[in-house]
Ligand code: SF4
């Protein structure tokens with residue numbers, strides 16, 4: 001019985017104590033944390049020359065080429081950053097966009113047109 005009372009007061013004290021301690025959590029989505037410069041979010045493609053290096057270095061097989069488009073499947077992507085690191089043209093970069101939640105799995109297939117970039121480099 002005494003033990004129960006002791007722990008009840010201890011927990012109340014803990015709650016009370018935290019009223020005066022700066023919160024370590026953020027009121028998301030109103031407030032967002034500062035991301036480190038090397039944060040790896042959604043992959044973005046711009047300036048691809050279709051060398052297929054990213055295709056070979058992706059450990060999750062998340063990248064495929066369809067006609068004149070590159071498709072990155074964010075359901076498969078493990079955000080390792082290999083594609084961005086090994087791209088000789090730095091055409092893929094890992095953006096700071098991390099809010100990828102969706103109720104439609106097809107939204108997670110990112111399609112980027114690579115036809116223009118190819119024509120420029122022919
Ligand atoms: S994104 Fe980069 S590595 Fe991938 S095919 Fe295009 S140029 Fe090559």
Ligand code: SF4
Nearest residue numbers: 058077078080081083
């Ligand atoms: S970040 Fe890694 S897993 Fe995701 S597409 Fe690039 S290479 Fe593939």
